[in-house]
Amino acid sequence: MIAVLFIPFALPAMLLALVAAVPIAARWLRVAQREHYVPGSTTFMAWLWVRREPLTGPVALVAAGATVAAALSPYSWLQVMALVAIVLTALLPWGMPVRGTSKKLAFTPRLVRLAVLWAVLHLALGILALFVLGTAGPALVLLLSAPLTDLALAIMAPIEKAASRRFVVAAQKRLAQVRPRVVAITGSYGKTSTKNYVAHLLSGTFATVASPASFNNRLGLSRAVNDKLVPGTEVFVAEMGIFGPGEIRELSTYFPPEIAAITVIGEAHLQRMRSTDVILRAKTEITERASTVVLPIDDPRLARHAELCTTQGKRVITVSCVPGTDADVVLDPGAAAGDAAVGAASIVIGRGAEPAPVAVSSTGHAVNVAVAAGIAYAAGVPVAVIAARLGDLPGSQHRAEVQQAPSGALVIDDTYNANPVGSLRALEGAASLAAERGGPLVVVTPGMVELGPVQVERNRTFGAAIGAAGGLLFAVARTNRGALLAGYASTATSEAPGAIAVATREQAVRRAVEAAGDRGVILYENDLPDHYP
Amino acid sequence: MASTAPWAVVFGGPSPEHEISILTGLQAERVLTAAGHDVVPIYWAPTGDWFRVPAATEAKDYLEGAPSGSTPLEVRVSGEPGIYRRKTFGAERVEIEAALLCLHGGAGEGGGAAAVFSLLGIPATGSTLFAGAVGMDKLAFGGLMQAAGIPSLPREAVSTIVEPTFAGPYIVKPRFGGSSIGIEIADGVDAARALAATSIHLRTGAVVEPYRPELVDLNIAFRTFPSLEITPLEKPLRGDSGSALYSYAEKYLAGGAGTDAGLTSAPREFPAQVPDAVAARARELAERVAEVTRLTGIVRVDLLLDEATGELFVNEVNSIPGALSLYLWVPLQPAATVLLDALTEARDRRVVFPQAGFGGGAALRAAGGIAGKLVGLDGPRA
Numbered sequence: 001m002i003a004v005l006f007i008p009f010a011l012p013a014m015l016l017a018l019v020a021a022v023p024i025a026a027r028w029l030r031v032a033q034r035e036h037y038v039p040g041s042t043t044f045m046a047w048l049w050v051r052r053e054p055l056t057g058p059v060a061l062v063a064a065g066a067t068v069a070a071a072l073s074p075y076s077w078l079q080v081m082a083l084v085a086i087v088l089t090a091l092l093p094w095g096m097p098v099r100g101t102s103k104k105l106a107f108t109p110r111l112v113r114l115a116v117l118w119a120v121l122h123l124a125l126g127i128l129a130l131f132v133l134g135t136a137g138p139a140l141v142l143l144l145s146a147p148l149t150d151l152a153l154a155i156m157a158p159i160e161k162a163a164s165r166r167f168v169v170a171a172q173k174r175l176a177q178v179r180p181r182v183v184a185i186t187g188s189y190g191k192t193s194t195k196n197y198v199a200h201l202l203s204g205t206f207a208t209v210a211s212p213a214s215f216n217n218r219l220g221l222s223r224a225v226n227d228k229l230v231p232g233t234e235v236f237v238a239e240m241g242i243f244g245p246g247e248i249r250e251l252s253t254y255f256p257p258e259i260a261a262i263t264v265i266g267e268a269h270l271q272r273m274r275s276t277d278v279i280l281r282a283k284t285e286i287t288e289r290a291s292t293v294v295l296p297i298d299d300p301r302l303a304r305h306a307e308l309c310t311t312q313g314k315r316v317i318t319v320s321c322v323p324g325t326d327a328d329v330v331l332d333p334g335a336a337a338g339d340a341a342v343g344a345a346s347i348v349i350g351r352g353a354e355p356a357p358v359a360v361s362s363t364g365h366a367v368n369v370a371v372a373a374g375i376a377y378a379a380g381v382p383v384a385v386i387a388a389r390l391g392d393l394p395g396s397q398h399r400a401e402v403q404q405a406p407s408g409a410l411v412i413d414d415t416y417n418a419n420p421v422g423s424l425r426a427l428e429g430a431a432s433l434a435a436e437r438g439g440p441l442v443v444v445t446p447g448m449v450e451l452g453p454v455q456v457e458r459n460r461t462f463g464a465a466i467g468a469a470g471g472l473l474f475a476v477a478r479t480n481r482g483a484l485l486a487g488y489a490s491t492a493t494s495e496a497p498g499a500i501a502v503a504t505r506e507q508a509v510r511r512a513v514e515a516a517g518d519r520g521v522i523l524y525e526n527d528l529p530d531h532y533p
Numbered sequence: 534m535a536s537t538a539p540w541a542v543v544f545g546g547p548s549p550e551h552e553i554s555i556l557t558g559l560q561a562e563r564v565l566t567a568a569g570h571d572v573v574p575i576y577w578a579p580t581g582d583w584f585r586v587p588a589a590t591e592a593k594d595y596l597e598g599a600p601s602g603s604t605p606l607e608v609r610v611s612g613e614p615g616i617y618r619r620k621t622f623g624a625e626r627v628e629i630e631a632a633l634l635c636l637h638g639g640a641g642e643g644g645g646a647a648a649v650f651s652l653l654g655i656p657a658t659g660s661t662l663f664a665g666a667v668g669m670d671k672l673a674f675g676g677l678m679q680a681a682g683i684p685s686l687p688r689e690a691v692s693t694i695v696e697p698t699f700a701g702p703y704i705v706k707p708r709f710g711g712s713s714i715g716i717e718i719a720d721g722v723d724a725a726r727a728l729a730a731t732s733i734h735l736r737t738g739a740v741v742e743p744y745r746p747e748l749v750d751l752n753i754a755f756r757t758f759p760s761l762e763i764t765p766l767e768k769p770l771r772g773d774s775g776s777a778l779y780s781y782a783e784k785y786l787a788g789g790a791g792t793d794a795g796l797t798s799a800p801r802e803f804p805a806q807v808p809d810a811v812a813a814r815a816r817e818l819a820e821r822v823a824e825v826t827r828l829t830g831i832v833r834v835d836l837l838l839d840e841a842t843g844e845l846f847v848n849e850v851n852s853i854p855g856a857l858s859l860y861l862w863v864p865l866q867p868a869a870t871v872l873l874d875a876l877t878e879a880r881d882r883r884v885v886f887p888q889a890g891f892g893g894g895a896a897l898r899a900a901g902g903i904a905g906k907l908v909g910l911d912g913p914r915a
Contacts, residue, residue, distance in 0.1 A: 115727070163552050174580075203733070204731075204732065204733060205731050205732070205733055206733060207733055226580070227580070227597070227598050228579075228580075229580070230547065230579040230580055231580075232547070233545060234733075381731075382727075385731060442868060
């Protein structure tokens with residue numbers, strides 16, 4: 001131990017490293033939490049900052065250079081370079097706030113456990129590296145903090161799973177005791193709305209409990225069962241989300257569905273699944289254990305899956321939003337579909353039944369309503385009750401809400417939207433509203449994320465659509481800035497109001513309100529938490 | 534103060550009226566605490582778990598289940614019965630003088646909680662299992678009124694076998710369940726049957742009454758300790774929503790958000806502006822209901838008045854009424870006195886039924902071997 005003190009600058013380097021570790025931990029632990037503790041996500045995010053944020057890469061390079069200089073230099077006074085490296089590392093990624101403003105670090109027990117391991121790992125490696133590399137050691141450890149955070153996540157993953165077992169076991173006991181029928185819903189998007197609609201349609205006929213908003217994995221659903229599944233519950237509506245293939249199969253063993261439904265197969269979560277075929281396979285796992293399946297057959301892939309389920313002897317309730325389709329539930333979105341306005345839609349529940357009026361705001365919305373009606377029909381809710389209850393479906397917060405700003409401009413808040421199809425649709429609606437009002441169209445968006453291999457292309461397409469619609473684009477932050485601006489430039493005419501890059505949403509909001517005047521329409525499409533560049 | 538252990542206030546419980554029960558419980562807790570009493574607030578979660586919750590919680594603390602800082606309780610009916618607080622090693626008994634039950638609807642008001650607390654050996658307000666059960670069964674209560682000769686509207690079970698003896702339109706009500714939840718109007722017997730078959734609240738049993746929208750709701754409360762006392766009449770006011778029924782929403786949610794929510798601030802005319810004869814008749818009916826139901830504690834009786842004829846009908850009884858009907862007692866007694874008297878009644882004037890003795894063992898001795906009792910039970914011979 002004493003020997004360490006003879007390394008030049010050893011004590012100040014260690015002390016400085018301890019201080020620098022605080023903001024570094026705050027940043028990477030927050031990223032880990034925001035990215036659902038998935039090992040690898042922290043390094044991915046660090047790399048995204050290096051690529052997108054112009055100062056992060058160079059500062060990291062200088063810090064790395066200083067570390068190398070300190071480690072390799074024959075002159076002991078050059079060890080002071082390690083101190084420089086530590087200070088620079090504490091500032092990385094350049095521009096990522098230490099404390100999140102949009103989403104703060106939540107001190108859950110899980111985070112505290114991770115933080116303890118994080119600290120032990122960094123401290124142990126830091127001391128070890130101090131012996132091997134001298135003062136450059138602690139600097140190197142801090143520089144590699146993002147991968148080390150992922151290492152901590154990888155170590156904790158099996159431990160967390162084991163620790164959470166008692167909640168899962170308790171949920172299994174409760175489920176066996178209460179014995180509700182389980183309705184499982186999955187889909188690339190729209191599953192939360194659909195779940196809420198199903199709960200609403202069923203609750204007049206059955207004692208129904210729905211899993212809360214984002215409790216859609218093993219632990220979340222277990223918690224929903226433990227907290228909400230009261231004795232006497234007849235139907236449990238479970239939203240099942242996925243991070244990868246096999247996950248829904250596992251969820252279905254814990255929460256075996258009687259009725260399983262898929263809303264849409266789309267491109268959400270492509271980052272982890274790489275292709276829509278993988279997504280299709282992963283989502284259709286939901287039907288494996290169900291005796292009744294509800295499928296929208298306007299998608300030919302799901303139509304094929306419906307046929308497969310029929311040959312497996314399952315009861316299949318087919319759903320369509322194309323009038324005239326041979327399906328059990330057919331929703332006719334009416335002429336106005338696709339507009340932001342409510343169409344004169346109608347729905348036929350059960351073959352040969354009378355059409356009932358229903359309010360839908362868009363085609364995407366229509367699929368959710370139709371699937372929900374199909375589930376209620378499958379569960380045995382009388383058709384008249386379904387039709388009556390379709391009249392007052394609960395709204396979903398933050399999804400395409402239209403409000404009037406004090407300035408007079410219309411504001412469409414679609415900030416929770418993260419899928420390419422929905423974004424284009426929202427843009428279409430906003431553009432027609434703007435045309436109707438004779439005011440400018442202003443779009444504020446950071447683009448869409450988690451789209452893996454197609455992310456650049458989809459954001460380009462979205463930018464191009466904004467350009468084609470003659471909208472003013474505020475591209476927020478850096479993650480998708482390039483793709484959005486390039487797309488915009490590819491279609492915008494000389495009359496187009498232009499595309500402007502802004503650093504934060506707050507700045508964009510101020511300028512958007514100015515630009516929209518009193519007749520304009522402002523579309524807020526998606527929102528990125530501030531751990532993204 | 535004479536009492537040696539704190540009072541318990543028990544609220545929540547497995548019932549559709551769970552949330553309103555929380556409001557009643559928190560209100561009662563505050564009233565007793567403000568009067569200088571020691572109170573143990575106990576929350577019976579919808580999942581069935583019991584918790585001791587911190588003092589002075591707010592309604593919003595219960596949005597996600599038991600509030601933070603709650604301790605799980607164990608409820609033992611055998612082996613030193615009582616309520617226990619779980620500790621790291623073993624459990625510690627929670628000493629309770631008597632429990633104020635604020636459990637509206639469901640098993641709580643229907644006598645279930647009374648049975649549980651009698652098994653626990655903890656005196657509790659509200660009535661006995663038997664009195665509570667009749668109060669919660671609208672068909673049984675209607676029959677009781679009829680048998681006692683107390684005026685009430687005809688009330689019959691929705692049956693798939695026989696039709697009601699009176700013509701529609703009908704009010705269809707859940708047979709079990711104490712509030713306005715699940716009440717519907719049906720034009721004829723077929724509609725009533727369809728409702729009874731599909732509605733979640735009616736499937737477990739439904740009754741019909743003649744639908745008479747002209748009748749006016751009147752409420753009155755009585756308590757039985759230190760002696761029978763009856764409140765002035767209250768006329769709950771229907772909203773302008775155009776609804777024909779005094780709905781759950783009007784009854785409980787009309788007060789809006791915050792501390793105003795709940796029965797205490799629902800729109801009402803109090804005391805009700807009715808002829809003296811009606812007021813006197815209402816008191817008389819309340820007294821008769823008290824006698825024939827053997828309900829104790831603080832009880833609200835819901836009446837219907839035909840303003841044209843001055844005729845009064847007993848509609849139903851609430852053995853654990855919303856807000857414990859404290860708002861009806863304002864002209865007569867402070868809330869704390871009403872609650873304290875109910876607790877004292879529970880502690881000092883217990884209703885004890887003849888308990889299981891062994892009958893001196895006569896039946897057991899005379900029984901012989903159990904094998905002899907199995908003879909001939911094998912079902913019909915082939």
